[in-house]
Amino acid sequence: MAGAQERLKSGVYMETGVRPTAAFGAVATSSSARSFLMSCRNLGAMAVLALGLALGGLIGGLAAAGGAWAADNQAGGSGEPIVIRFSHVVDESTPKGIGAQLFKERAEARLPGRVKVEVYPRAQRYTDEEVLVAMALGDVEMAAPSFTQFRSFTRAMQIFELPFMFDSVDHVHRFQNSDIGRQLLDFMLPQGIQGLAYWDNGMRVISANKPLVVPDDAAGLLFRTEPSAIFQEQYNRIDVATLPLPFRDVPDAIRTGLVDGQENSWSNIYSRGIHKLNRSFTELDHSFLGYMVVTNAAFWSGLPEDVRTTLESVLKDVTTEVNALAQRQAQTDRDKALGEASITIVTPTPEQLDAWRNAFTPVWQDFEGQIGQEIMDAAVAARH
Ligand code: SIN
Secondary structure, eight states, X not given: OOOHHHHHHHTTTBOOOSOOOHHHHTTOSHHHHHHHHHHHHHTOHHHHHHHHHHHTTTHXXXXXXXXXXXXXXXXXXXXXXXXXXXXXXXXXXXXXXXXXXXXXXXXXXXXXXXXXXXXXXXXXXXXXXXXXXXXXTTSOSEEOOBGGGGTTTBGGGGGGGSTTSOOSHHHHHHHHTSHHHHHXXXXXXXXXXXXXXXXXXXXXXXXESSOOOSXXXXXXXXEXXXXXXXXXXXXXXXXXXXXXXXXXXXXXXXXXTSOSEEEEOHXXXXXXXXXXXXXXXXXXXXXXXEEEEXXXXXXXXXXXXXXXXXXXXXXXXXXXXXXXXXXXXXXXXXXXXXXXXXXXXXXXXXXXXXXXXXHHTTHHHHHHHHHXXXXXXXXXXXXX
């Protein structure tokens, strides 16, 4: 089998998908990008997701348009600061929300008058399902979507979704710092997306209104999940139906009974009040919610070199702080959730965990062809 680098170059990990159409080509300007995506939003979240999948193949073509736009946006010519719009979907109090704000403060302090960072939290600007398309269209310069959002650009990123692949945050970090983990940051370059860093949130907890101790307890329920073919398959295996919805819609979906339960990290659960909507939380820790901080590659490479290297240095420091904070917050937000609402937290015994593991892990086989054996092996090897 060819090495990861060769396959990266040959595009084997990319979703080549649908070719650009004339209609899509007409929207590659910042001003029209937002209204274009907003009209897609009116068609519903799934339409936007489908559009994202279609644009997986288009984005590389738009990188050239992004280059021209990047040149326009640079300081120097007009003397105006370079504007970096950083869009994300979570609360300002979560690790990602705090990280985006820290990045803004530090970048503006280190590059006074040269860089202005505008942070758009809580999907004010775009949902995660929309943001990579918006980035390709030149309406956002930075984002940090959950790993699940990259599937349409590279199937390799699904490694982070495999249930029980990563047994701890340290394991995730060892893989991210391996050769292959670092190469993954460049896997979407052909589509104009540059990965800059990995940010953590935490291990996923599942919730419903009844205790989910073993897989059979969940049979027949409907869960909101992120848009992941792996999550869908893993839950199908235990007779749980899944509904992918944007993160901002999760509390309402539970409140109105549209879904019975969900899975997320403690900081997302606490910050959106999910601990007040579901009664029982099982610390399954079957997968890790993390992010790739990404930018439009043409924009980034078009920055003046001193600006780019300063931003990279700021991001490196912020990443260390976000990841340390995420570990602490996973514990403190769990404790706060327990203190504020009458919830039960189920900690499965080793035998009960085995039952979940045995139910979920057969999906590895279904997806190893898409992810690539070399990446699977590297993730397993990072375990110790
Ligand atoms: C996020 O943490 O960015 C969102 C995760 C989710 O959609 O559940």
